[in-house]
Amino acid sequence: MRAAYELYGEELFGFACKALDDRQLAEDVVQETFVRAWRSPRGFDPDQGSMRTWLFAIARNGVVDAMRRRRVREGPGHSSWDAVSESPSAFDPVDQLLERIQLGEALDRLSPQHREAVVEVYFGGRTCAELGEELGVSASTMRSRLYYGVRALRLVLEENGWLAS
Incomplete structure (x- = not known):
């Protein structure tokens, strides 16, 4: 896991930071990503994709969870976040990055x-x-x-x- 963190930690942090626009929350997501990966190593199947893709999928789930927790914390009175989270394009940059990674690996x-x-x-x-x-x-x-x-x-x-x- 240490080697995976050294290889992909910064990239995952940038991904989470861009999606969440919150450095602290992004750090939490990256940490949780590696904890989840460490706890469920059988979830990684090299025939399904690379370690990088697997970690990004875990991180994406972490980003979604963090957005939901933030929405609950901010409550219904926070209209700007409600508008963003209800928008169908709220995860477009995240989804686009994952799609590019997946497509690149498939093309390879x-x-x-x-x-x-x-x-x-x-x-x-x-x-x-x-x-x-x-x-x-x-x-x-x-x-x-x-x-x-x-x-x-x-x-x-x-x-x-x-x-x-």
Whole structure:
């Protein structure tokens, strides 16, 4: 756990601090994250994702819990917090960060050719014809790589529980 803390502690703190906008509360969340991880080591399955992803998932739950506790403490008279916590976008930055981590790990599991096709076309905004020309392969080959790359990506995300089946 000490090695995990040294590797990911600062990153988790930044994540919690940004989500909560409260350094002390963020420190508490990070501490609780590592306590939860230490108490439930069987929750980590390297076939499901990296240690980093697992810790971020625990931290996200800690952030949500901290937000709920803060809301209860502040009571119903605190309208600004009520508006934020009821908003559907209240966790968007947190969810987006977790999604990027999960997507990055899923992309790492694709073959280099499939990963390149998916990243360049979906995230780079390029066409299969452009990419194929640059790589010296036909557009139909690039479309095939893209199709099978997206299919493999979906399977990885589903296997890891990151995407509904």
